[in-house]
Amino acid sequence: MLPALNREAPVAQRDQANGDYIWVVQFDEGTLRPLASIVGDFLHNLRTALDHLVWELSSDAERGRCEFPVFLKSGAGNDGFHGGGLRKIASIPDAAKSIIEELQPFHAEEHAASHPLWLIHDLDRIDKHRRTLIVPVAINRGGIAGAPVRLGGGTGPAMVFQLERMRITTGKRRNGEEVLRIAASNPPESVALVTPLFGFNATIDEAGLEEVFIQQQLRGLLDFVDGSVIPRLEPIFDS
Numbered sequence: 169m170l171p172a173l174n175r176e177a178p179v180a181q182r183d184q185a186n187g188d189y190i191w192v193v194q195f196d197e198g199t200l201r202p203l204a205s206i207v208g209d210f211l212h213n214l215r216t217a218l219d220h221l222v223w224e225l226s227s228d229a230e231r232g233r234c235e236f237p238v239f240l241k242s243g244a245g246n247d248g249f250h251g252g253g254l255r256k257i258a259s260i261p262d263a264a265k266s267i268i269e270e271l272q273p274f275h276a277e278e279h280a281a282s283h284p285l286w287l288i289h290d291l292d293r294i295d296k297h298r299r300t301l302i303v304p305v306a307i308n309r310g311g312i313a314g315a316p317v318r319l320g321g322g323t324g325p326a327m328v329f330q331l332e333r334m335r336i337t338t339g340k341r342r343n344g345e346e347v348l349r350i351a352a353s354n355p356p357e358s359v360a361l362v363t364p365l366f367g368f369n370a371t372i373d374e375a376g377l378e379e380v381f382i383q384q385q386l387r388g389l390l391d392f393v394d395g396s397v398i399p400r401l402e403p404i405f406d407s
Contacts, residue, residue, distance in 0.1 A: 187352030193341045208295035215292040225260040238289035282376040284392035306371040310336040313363045
């Protein structure tokens with residue numbers, strides 16, 4: 169899927185306002201739909217794994233209403249862990265309750281919405297109940313290639329650009345958004361030799377996620393479950 173994006177984009181255009189030469193992202197958005205489905209399944213499996221842990225720790229009588237609680241607030245009632253959250257884990261061992269409380273996103277305070285546990289919980293809800301997660305193209309590197317610069321003498325077009333008017337834009341990009349701009353004052357024969365070199369990736373474009381590529385985003389969430397949740401609860405299963 170991603171190699172196909174690297175073949176399709178970007179494409180050259182002219183800026184109607186000032187005549188600058190620009191390259192914009194253009195790709196078939198359907199190319200990313202299968203990837204969005206895989207991401208949704210991945211997140212759902214992570215969230216389900218957390219619920220499985222609580223189910224295994226619960227007594228038979230309480231298993232019908234147990235789940236791994238995830239809360240942004242610590243307050244009472246359904247708006248906080250100390251209320252609705254504790255009811256979800258009423259029958260698990262006290263040691264496990266303490267660990268799950270310590271793992272809650274609300275401890276991160278102003279960074280709670282970007283806490284890995286909250287992201288797993290919230291992104292799964294978005295994918296299941298609202299929409300397929302948006303996965304726009306992201307550019308992880310950029311540059312140009314062409315004929316060597318001719319400083320003087322010789323023949324052929326000179327690869328001399330007004331560098332203060334040459335701009336490369338990386339990060340999240342959608343169809344039609346600019347990635348490369350070269351000033352209109354550069355001669356067309358030189359611009360014609362430009363080959364834009366961009367590496368395309370993908371990213372989940374949702375609140376709480378930094379502008380990193382999808383592999384890092386998902387790896388960070390998996391590492392949190394594997395490295396912070398399971399190892400802390402595992403001894404309780406063996407006790």
